[in-house]
Amino acid sequence: MDKDALHARIDRHLPELVALRQDIHAHPELGMEETRTAALVAARLRAMGIETVEGVGRTGVVGTLRGRRPGQGAIGLRADMDALALTEQTGLPYASTSMGRMHACGHDGHTAMLLGAAQVLAEDPDFAGTVQFIFQPAEEGRGGAPAMIEDGLFERFPCNAVYGMHNMPGIPLGHFALREGPLMAGSGRWLVTFRGTGGHGGNSPHLAHDLLLAQAIYLQALQGIVSRNVPALESVVVSAGHIVAGSRESLNVMPSELVVGGTMRAFNPAMQDLLERRIRELADHAAAMQGATAEVKLWWNAIPLINHAEGTDVLAAAARGVAGDSGVDVDTPPVTGGEDFSFMLRAKPGAFVFLGAGAAPDGTVHALHSSHYDFNDAALPHGVALWVNLVQQELG
Known part of the structure; x- marks a missing residue:
C-alpha cells in the first residue's frame, strides 16, 4: 500500500477514531481497573475479525492478526490504556466523567491509534507473518508490563x-x-517513615523527638546526592512530593510519626544502586540526630528504557516512511520520565518512539500529567500510519 493510499484509508476511519478516543477520555480508569476500556478494545478487535484474548496480566488485551501470505515473523505493537489519579480542568465537552480520574498522559490516544492500525491492517492483511496488538493496563506505576510478562505474554x-x-x-x-540506547530513565519511588516519642511542642519540646526537624535535615541532605555523589556527566533526579505529620487541630503537638516520600530517576543500574543506598543512609542519619528511627521503602516502577540498535533503525525507517527524513530525529535527548515498556524491551528486542503532538492553536503546550492536558486528535493519523508502515516494512 503506497503512502497516499494508506492515508486515504486512515482518513476514512478518522472520524470514528476521534469519537472513540474522546469516549475513552470521558471514561478514564486507573491501572488494573480498566474493565470498560478493555471490554471496548476487545469488542472492537473481535468486530474486525481479529483473534482476541482478554485478562492478560489481569486487564490486558491482546489481538492476534495473521497476514494472508505465509511467514514466520511476528512483531508486537503496544499501547497503554490506564489513566491518572488527577482531576481534569480542561472544560472540554468530553472531559472526564469520573471525579479524580483523568487521561492526562494520552493513553486514550495511544489506544485509539493502535485500534486504528488494527482496523486498517485487518481490512487488507497483505503481509507475511503475525502482528500482536498488545493493549497494556497499568503503565502509570501499577506494574502493568511486568504483570503481562509474568502472565506469559511473549510465550x-x-x-x-x-x-x-x-x-x-x-x-x-x-x-x-x-x-x-537509553531513552527514558528508570522511575522509582521512595517512602520514609520517621518515628519518635512525639510530645508537647510548647511545654516540653526538649523531651520529644523532633521528627519535623529530622525531615527538614533529611530533605536538605537529599539534594546533596546529585551534587556530591553523582558523577557530573550522569543524569539523576531525586525529588520529594509528599509529607504527612501532625494535625491542624493540634498545632502544639509534636507528632510521633512523620511520612515523607518522593521519586527518583536514573539511567543505569549503578546510579539506581547509588540512589537506593544514599536515600537509606541519609534517612538513618537524620533520624539518629533526633534520637528517632527511620523505616525506608524503595521500589522501581520502571527500569531504564533502552532502545536496541536494530529496533531503533527499524522504527526510524518506518517513521521516515510517514514523516520524511526531516520529520524524524534519531538523536533526541534522553528524558527523565519513566515508562514501564522498559520491561518489555528487557524481555524482547525492539524500540520506543515519541510522536510529536504539537501545540494548541494558540501555541500553548500543556505538558503530560497536567490537569489541562488533552491528547491532540490531529496526531491520530500519524500514529496509525507509523504502526501500519512498520508492519508492512517488517512483515512485507
Missing part, C-alpha cells in the same frame, strides 16, 4: 520484536523522535 503471543510509542507535546505535530 502465549510470540514476538521477534516489540515496539511502543508515546505522544509528546511540544515536538512538532506528526514528527517522530527516538534514539538508540
Whole structure:
C-alpha cells in the first residue's frame, strides 16, 4: 500500500477514531481497573475479525492478526490504556466523567491509534507473518508490563520484536523522535517513615523527638546526592512530593510519626544502586540526630528504557516512511520520565518512539500529567500510519 493510499484509508476511519478516543477520555480508569476500556478494545478487535484474548496480566488485551501470505515473523505493537489519579480542568465537552480520574498522559490516544492500525491492517492483511496488538493496563506505576510478562505474554503471543510509542507535546505535530540506547530513565519511588516519642511542642519540646526537624535535615541532605555523589556527566533526579505529620487541630503537638516520600530517576543500574543506598543512609542519619528511627521503602516502577540498535533503525525507517527524513530525529535527548515498556524491551528486542503532538492553536503546550492536558486528535493519523508502515516494512 503506497503512502497516499494508506492515508486515504486512515482518513476514512478518522472520524470514528476521534469519537472513540474522546469516549475513552470521558471514561478514564486507573491501572488494573480498566474493565470498560478493555471490554471496548476487545469488542472492537473481535468486530474486525481479529483473534482476541482478554485478562492478560489481569486487564490486558491482546489481538492476534495473521497476514494472508505465509511467514514466520511476528512483531508486537503496544499501547497503554490506564489513566491518572488527577482531576481534569480542561472544560472540554468530553472531559472526564469520573471525579479524580483523568487521561492526562494520552493513553486514550495511544489506544485509539493502535485500534486504528488494527482496523486498517485487518481490512487488507497483505503481509507475511503475525502482528500482536498488545493493549497494556497499568503503565502509570501499577506494574502493568511486568504483570503481562509474568502472565506469559511473549510465550502465549510470540514476538521477534516489540515496539511502543508515546505522544509528546511540544515536538512538532506528526514528527517522530527516538534514539538508540537509553531513552527514558528508570522511575522509582521512595517512602520514609520517621518515628519518635512525639510530645508537647510548647511545654516540653526538649523531651520529644523532633521528627519535623529530622525531615527538614533529611530533605536538605537529599539534594546533596546529585551534587556530591553523582558523577557530573550522569543524569539523576531525586525529588520529594509528599509529607504527612501532625494535625491542624493540634498545632502544639509534636507528632510521633512523620511520612515523607518522593521519586527518583536514573539511567543505569549503578546510579539506581547509588540512589537506593544514599536515600537509606541519609534517612538513618537524620533520624539518629533526633534520637528517632527511620523505616525506608524503595521500589522501581520502571527500569531504564533502552532502545536496541536494530529496533531503533527499524522504527526510524518506518517513521521516515510517514514523516520524511526531516520529520524524524534519531538523536533526541534522553528524558527523565519513566515508562514501564522498559520491561518489555528487557524481555524482547525492539524500540520506543515519541510522536510529536504539537501545540494548541494558540501555541500553548500543556505538558503530560497536567490537569489541562488533552491528547491532540490531529496526531491520530500519524500514529496509525507509523504502526501500519512498520508492519508492512517488517512483515512485507
